[in-house]
Amino acid sequence: MVILISWTIEFPLVINEQLGWSLFVLPAQHYISAFGPFLAAISTMFIFGGFSGVKSFFVARFFTRTSLLWYLFALGVPIAFFMISLFIQNIITGHGGLVELPWIEWLGIWLLWIFTFGIGEETGWRGFVLPEFQMKYSPMLAAFFVAVFWALWHLPYFFEDHGFMGMSALMIAGWFLGLVFGSLLLSWMFNKSGQNAWIPALWHGTYNTVLQFSSVDSWIPSLVTAMVIIFTSFVVIPRMKKKARVD
Secondary structure, rough: HHHHHHHHHHHHHHHHHHHOOOOOOOOHHHHHHHHHHHHHHHHHHHHHHHHHHHHHHHHHOOOOOOOOOHHHHHHHHHHHHHHHHHHHHHHHHOOEEOOOOOHHHHHHHHHHHHHHHHHHHHHHHHHHHHHHHHOOOHHHHHHHHHHHHHHHHHHHHHHHHHHHHOOOOHHHHHHHHHHHHHHHHHHHHHHHHOOHHHHHHHHHHHHHHHHHHHOOOOOHHHHHHHHHHHHHHHHHHHHHHHHHHHH
8 A cells, every 4th residue: 555655646746757648646746745654554454453453553653751861863864974974075086966055945854854755754754664563574674575565666766856856776776775684674663663653754854954954965965874884794793683682
């Protein structure tokens, strides 16, 4: 259902881009597609649990008491990765490779990413799909399965979003690798924070925002993704393995 809802929203955008048609689309339809996972989770909870099921789901995912440190982690680590990447970019190229916008515009962009691809995606992927997989599999294996479906969910973007359409085969492979490690990281954060969906949503939105700071020829997106992979490899995965052995 997650994929079906989002693909249905994306369909007119793909047709217009690939065939040159003029099907009606909303101004922000690309961003609306981010709510596919959210809508799928809510619909499933309503079908099997009614309004009380939806209420219980929201309470569990958005009103769970979580240490302030996790909020700081979700906000601060992507920014730290960005700052380190900016430093490396300056050393290698001699320039920052940044898009210059007033801070108030960046605040709006950040809130947009949090609300759409943050809450919209993470409510479904980490908030609903991941716990379902974890009922049968270890957290690490469950996170990998989520990554596979998460990657498939992005498929229409490769036919309507110019950022995705411009990727080479090697870039797509790197993107998928980053997605897998990102899924492991977000899943670990979600579980460690008491399965609070705000934590991965805040990370997801902040991560997407810092990538928007970079210009087209910037190395920053690749450097930030590399840091996610390194951090997940040396910090997250050992802890996930240790937890699996304890269980």
